[in-house]
Amino acid sequence: MKSDFKLKDTFVIGDVHGCYNTLEKLIKKLPKQANIIFVGDLCDRGNFSKDVIDFVIQSDYLCVKGNHEYLMQTYVQNAFDKKDLSSKWASRSGWGGKQTILSYKGEEKLLKKHLKWIDKLPLYLEIEDFFITHGFGLPYYKRKDEKYLHSLFVNRIDDSTHMKDWEDFKAYKVINIFGHCNFQEVLRGKNYICLDTGCCYGNKLTAMNLKTLELVEQKTDKKDITP
Ligand SMILES: [Mn+2]
Numbered sequence: 368m369k370s371d372f373k374l375k376d377t378f379v380i381g382d383v384h385g386c387y388n389t390l391e392k393l394i395k396k397l398p399k400q401a402n403i404i405f406v407g408d409l410c411d412r413g414n415f416s417k418d419v420i421d422f423v424i425q426s427d428y429l430c431v432k433g434n435h436e437y438l439m440q441t442y443v444q445n446a447f448d449k450k451d452l453s454s455k456w457a458s459r460s461g462w463g464g465k466q467t468i469l470s471y472k473g474e475e476k477l478l479k480k481h482l483k484w485i486d487k488l489p490l491y492l493e494i495e496d497f498f499i500t501h502g503f504g505l506p507y508y509k510r511k512d513e514k515y516l517h518s519l520f521v522n523r524i525d526d527s528t529h530m531k532d533w534e535d536f537k538a539y540k541v542i543n544i545f546g547h548c549n550f551q552e553v554l555r556g557k558n559y560i561c562l563d564t565g566c567c568y569g570n571k572l573t574a575m576n577l578k579t580l581e582l583v584e585q586k587t588d589k590k591d592i593t594p
Contacts, residue, residue: 375578377402379499381553381562382433382546385413385466387422388588389572396583397574404492406546407433407501411456412463412567413591417470420481432488433501433547434521439467440485443478459593463567466593497577498541505543505559506533523548524561544575553582567592 378401383390394403407430409423410416416439423430438456442464445452456464471478491511492499498508502521525548542558549565553573560580566572566587574583 373402374495375576376400377404377494377577378574378583379404379406379497379544379562379577380574381406381564381572382408382549382566383413383419383572384408384411384435384463384567385416385419385470386566386572386587386591387413387415387418388590389566389585390419390422392588393572393574393583393585396585403428403574404494404499405430406499406544406562407431407488408435408546408563409433410439410464410467411435412466414466414593415470415591416467417474417477417481420484421477424481424484429492430488431492431499431501432485432490435462436485436488437521438462439464440482443482447479493541494577496541498543500543500545502547503543503545503559503561505536505539505541508536508539508541508543509534521547524554524559 376398378397380403383405405423405428409419409430442454442456455461457468459465491504498504503524537557539558542560544560544562546561546563548561549563549568550561551570553564554561562573562575564571564573569587569592571584571586
């Protein structure tokens with residue numbers, strides 16, 4: 368954590384998914400000294416994944432690893448290693464990795480640098496009472512450091528019918544901030560907040576101030592998405 372860290376100047380931003388122009392506009396609305404934390408899924412679907420990831424690295428912002436960073440890392444590493452490439456990630460209509468591949472055209476060196484950064488991303492961050500994950504992580508809060516459960520940090524909030532091992536988290540004091548499942552508006556529960564407002568689907572990108580829980584929003588810039 369940066370030494371000048373203050374909750375009042377800290378904002379968490381939902382899934383960006385390659386929407387660089389929208390992100391740039393949203394950040395212009397935040398205070399200049401803002402600390403920014405991303406919930407992951409910086410890449411895929413939108414047209415400017417390379418630019419988004421490069422901006423986050425250059426700015427030294429914090430980010431947790433999303434399932435799309437994981438997919439990108441796995442696919443691209445397999446491509447370098449000449450292994451199986453039959454992943455749904457690489458298509459435009461599947462998981463949107465095609466747009467990511469196109470954004471890195473002719474930039475293999477930069478891509479390798481970004482992969483190293485992605486590899487080191489944490490699966491969760493804890494800041495005071497906030498537990499920041501990519502997917503709905505609260506049902507695994509007590510087991511968050513058990514490695515075999517890490518892949519489950521990409522859970523959807525509506526997966527409760529499938530998941531039999533969720534903790535009884537309703538009385539937990541922490542507030543889980545996450546993305547991963549998109550809603551038209553920020554979803555607020557008693558101790559969770561989902562910030563994915565479907566930017567890559569033409570809706571909006573949302574930032575939330577950690578001190579006041581106030582939202583700052585930016586409508587999707589059409590240049591960021593391919594219809
Ligand atoms: Mn996502």
